[in-house]
Amino acid sequence: MTLTEQLLTVGVCVAATLITRFAPFFVFSSKRKTPAFVGYLGKVLPPALFGMLLVYCLKEVDILGGSHGLPEAIALAVVVGLHLWKRQMLLSIAGGTVCYMLLVQLVF
Amino acid sequence: MRQTINKALRYAFAHTLPILAGFGFLGMSYGIYMSAAGFPAWLPLLISVMVFGGSLQFVMVTMLPGAFAPLSAFLMAFMIQARHVVYGLSMLEKYKGMGVKKPYLIFGMCDETFSINSSVTLPDGVDRGWFYLFVTLLDQLYWVAGTVVGSILGEVIPFNTQGIDFVMTAMFAVIFLEQWLKEKHHAASVIGVVSSVGCLLLFGAESFVIPTLLCMLVLLAAFRRPIEKAGEEQ
Numbered sequence: 001m002t003l004t005e006q007l008l009t010v011g012v013c014v015a016a017t018l019i020t021r022f023a024p025f026f027v028f029s030s031k032r033k034t035p036a037f038v039g040y041l042g043k044v045l046p047p048a049l050f051g052m053l054l055v056y057c058l059k060e061v062d063i064l065g066g067s068h069g070l071p072e073a074i075a076l077a078v079v080v081g082l083h084l085w086k087r088q089m090l091l092s093i094a095g096g097t098v099c100y101m102l103l104v105q106l107v108f
Numbered sequence: 109m110r111q112t113i114n115k116a117l118r119y120a121f122a123h124t125l126p127i128l129a130g131f132g133f134l135g136m137s138y139g140i141y142m143s144a145a146g147f148p149a150w151l152p153l154l155i156s157v158m159v160f161g162g163s164l165q166f167v168m169v170t171m172l173p174g175a176f177a178p179l180s181a182f183l184m185a186f187m188i189q190a191r192h193v194v195y196g197l198s199m200l201e202k203y204k205g206m207g208v209k210k211p212y213l214i215f216g217m218c219d220e221t222f223s224i225n226s227s228v229t230l231p232d233g234v235d236r237g238w239f240y241l242f243v244t245l246l247d248q249l250y251w252v253a254g255t256v257v258g259s260i261l262g263e264v265i266p267f268n269t270q271g272i273d274f275v276m277t278a279m280f281a282v283i284f285l286e287q288w289l290k291e292k293h294h295a296a297s298v299i300g301v302v303s304s305v306g307c308l309l310l311f312g313a314e315s316f317v318i319p320t321l322l323c324m325l326v327l328l329a330a331f332r333r334p335i336e337k338a339g340e341e342q
Contacts, residue, residue, distance in 0.1 A: 005176040010151075012178050013168055014158045016185035017192075021214050024196030025203075034197050040332060042194030043339075044296035048324050049187060050284045051300025053163060056170075057277035059313040072277070079278045080285060089282050090133050096278035097137075101271035 067108040075100035112235045119234050120242030124250070127220045131250035132257075134162055137275045138169075139258020144269035145169050149259040156255040160218060160248055164188045166276040180317055187321050195222040202226070202240075209241045216244040218251075293338040299327045 001009065028034060061069040079096035086092070135156065142152040152165075159165055164185055171181055195217050202225065203213050221244050230236055262269070288297055303323040307316040328335070 001172060001174065001176050006151075006172050009172060009176065009178060009181050010155060010158070010168070012182045013164060013185040016182050017159050017161060017164065017189045018215070020186060020189040020192040021196060021217050024193050024200065025214055028197060028200065037329075037332075038193065038197070040336065041328065042191065042197075044299075044328050044335060045187070045324075046191050047284075047287050047291060047296040048300030048303070048328060049190075050163075050280055050287060051297050052304040052320055052324065053167065053188070054277070054280040054284050055301060055304035055308060056167065056317070057280055059308055059316070071271075072274075075274055076277070076281055079281045083282055083285055089286070090130060092282045093137075093275060093278040094133070096281070097272065097275045100274035100278075101268075104271040105268055 067104075071100055071103040071108050074103060113238055115233065116235045116238035117242050119230070120239050120246060123224050123228065124220075124243055124246045127247055128250050131220070131247065132254040134279070135251045135254020136258035136261070137272075137279075138162070138165055139255045139260070140262040140269065141166070141169055141258075141272055141275060143259050143262025144272050145173065147172070149256075149263060152255050152259050153252065156252045157248075160216060160251060161189055162251075163280070166279065169273075169276070175314075180315075183321055184317055191219075192217055195219075195226075198222070198226055202236075206237050206240070209237050213240055213244055216248050218247060221247045293335075295331065295335045295338060296328065299324060299331070303327060 058069075058072060061072050063069045075096045078099045079092050082095045083089075083092035138156070139149075139152050143149065147169075155165055155168065159168075167184065167188065171177075171184070196214065199213075199217075199222070203210055206213055224243050225240050228239070230239060284297070288294060291297065304316070304320045307320040307323055310316070311319050
């Protein structure tokens, strides 16, 4: 992408964000009841989406070639292990990232 | 007037203190990540002010170097940010009559701000409007400050940043795991993972986002009855 295209992409993301934030205040009023389907999506969309975002992060991992996804698998195991052990979000993220950086810089 | 503002600010600061650490850390990681990806320091600053949404901002780092695909970017951004619609709906009543503060209260909504502003019970003498405003503003300030510190660190310190992009994977893994541990049934989480892996295998890494989003929506709509029932039973 050129810089102009990148700024356009940022603009598109900003626009989408503004719509999600402002739409409820324009479309619905506190008197009218929220459609049940919107309420349902509000509950089930976030878990589905975070599952997708996790897969999105790993989309370039090549299990058949390169390092066979080993650094990713090890670092993810560290994230999950740390999190189940201490349940401290920042510690799990930092620990897993440092582990991954060491693996790809020094081992693989 | 000044006393009212001071009091609301102090009260809001106390409530947002736990978020300072989280947003500081994640904002900093984002700044370092953007700088490692080769972007000038003003870009993450601009994005943190205008978008102010961690998940989307991290995903954008991977979008920007790729091919120009505005429709895909819009759909992805809209879906990631869609939960704000629900936050907005829950705040319709509370943000009523906020006057000039209202546009910023709506603009600056995020998960953490919502969790405070939607649930807080204020003692007499603390102004509701100013409290909401300061919570929103402080949370965004922490995020923006973290971003700036991270971008500067990324440029000043010449450390080897190879692999720093894993911070995004780790973040989504933790959010997903945290959700998994809390939810009553895993239908929605499983639908998310299965749709994305299926579409990734079918369409490839470059173009699986839109099919995945559609597939998820269709499956969630199709299984609405059993999913809602499972949510009620336990």
